[in-house]
Amino acid sequence: MATPTRTHHCSELRAEHVDQTATLAGWVNSYRDHGGVIFIDLRDRKGITQIVFRPSQPETHALADRLRNEDVIQVKGTCIKRQEGMANPKLETGDIEIEAQTLVILNKSDTPPFTPDEAHKVGEETRLQYRFIDLRQKRMQKILKTRHRVTKIMRDYFDEHEFYEIETPFLCKSTPEGARDFLVPSRLQEGCFYALPQSPQLFKQILMVGGLERYMQIARCFRDEDPRADRQAEFTQLDVEMSFINQDDIIELIEGLLRRLWKDVLDITVPEIARISYAEAMTRFGSDRPDMRFGMELVDIGDLASQTDFKVFTGAIENGGSVQAICVPGGAKLSRKQTDALAVWVKDFGAGGLPIVKVDNGSLATGVAKFLGPIADQLIEKMGAQDGDLICFGVDSKIKTVHRVLGELRVKLAHDLDMIDPNDWKWIWVIDFPLVEWNEDAKRWDSLHHPFTAPHEEDVEKIASDPGAAKSLAYDIIVNGSEIGGGSIRIHQQEVQKQVFGLLGISPEEARSKFGFLLDALRFGAPPHGGIALGLDRLVMHLENTTNIRDVIAFPKTQNGADLMTQAPSPVSDDQLAELSLRPAVKIEA
């Protein structure tokens, strides 16, 4: 077999190469056999070039007659200019073609289940099963190229800022907090298990105590939880940690990175990114990851609600709850059927229902309008509502539910009513998160970020006196309503860490057994430090304008955690199990 070399890529040849000899190699993208002359569109990573086979080269022509889609071939021939009217403006290389002298079939392909050109209309299940074909389509190649550029830019950027890229272990100690761990049985220590890292959190802090000062890693993380459109069990983070810095340093550093990424990939300039507090984000947008591309901010109308006889409103307020509203511009055009569907939809977020009114001729109509007569004018004014608008109410005895319902609703309505400019980008930092949040079910305080997040210095006393009011030095970076990263300044003093563990109900014994190494590290000269992690998959999703995380991962998993190509996970042999001292509760034959 000939060596599959080539002199040019399939995107390169132009009129200026006419009369030159060229050797190309690639896949048969399509073939057109005219009995005499045969045309092949030859494809490689970079483009497509048309090859012509003429009967005047009988041996080569006979070989070419057998070519089918996705055969891998090597062609040597002469670059010739296409005659007048025969150029193909759809191809970069459409002014020329290669007149083949020799053809080598490097590898004949079985009939493919689909071709790269039609992959975009093939079901995802089939694409994932034959991922090696799917990856040949232009879109997938572009996405993976972008992903490569993003990680390259990250490494260059942090290198310029004197960060070291340091690997951390995959085989880690299991900590039951947070997400469910993926467990790996130990062969050498019977009955014991490693866990795959949910993130390199503790290791990167240890690196700071270890004096490395600036660390970054493109880190694979594992969380054994149910997936969503934008998240799967195995994902990648840009992980960063720095010593002797404050929150502003991290924010400025990451803004610089985002600026370079968007400029380089999309030629879009990232402006100085505004910061809002968690409290403000919740009050105005009902969410800690507000989408700032549209309005419809939440308005507290508790004062007006209590002036009505509408029991839904007054009842909620009497129970210590809240009545809030959003004004949906042009929302009055929604049909009864559509608003009824919204009322069902909001129940997923804990709402009892969705009271609405439409604004018509300067007054309220339909829905709950008949209950709101006394406050109609004030409501319209307070909401800034116009004729043709829809006002949706969030009502509950818990303000948290009201925020959630209206926060989710405003995003859904903005999409449904096409209120978002697809070319708009809105970045925002959310800062000053509460340190902890009361978990009503478990009757305890939970970390909002994680247990190593530092409180504001002036709030340290509140850990004991008023934990819910203590704010943390945590920050999330949001783009278009999507959280693409978050981090915090860490606790670097053993005393404070002990207090936080105490607040979280982690006993000293428990803390010692789970995080003893961290507590030790904090005793021996831990510098002040902090960091952040950005979701690489989500970042690439934004840059490539997809809502499907599987699009930006070469070999993704399905919702069931399966790899449809390799058929993982799979049963294993009894021998393998015995070696690991494992006995499954459910046995599936290997």
Added chain:
RNA sequence: GGGAGUGUAGCUCAACUGGUUAGAGCACUGGACUGUCGAUCCAGAGGUUGCGGGUUCGAAUCCCGUCACUCUCGCCA
């Protein structure tokens, strides 16, 4: 764990209210054709209607169960 949706030829889809032999386009096979580029023309082959059960004279269609895939609530410090 819950809710919703999808599953028919290799691929994308159709098949009325349960009713003849489950169709079409692309792909595939054979043939024709010397300028196509979504080639064209002629002919052909290709089906466990995801799987299992049930109702019925009769099931792709209705019912129950199950599996896979998607979206989603819970979950994801």
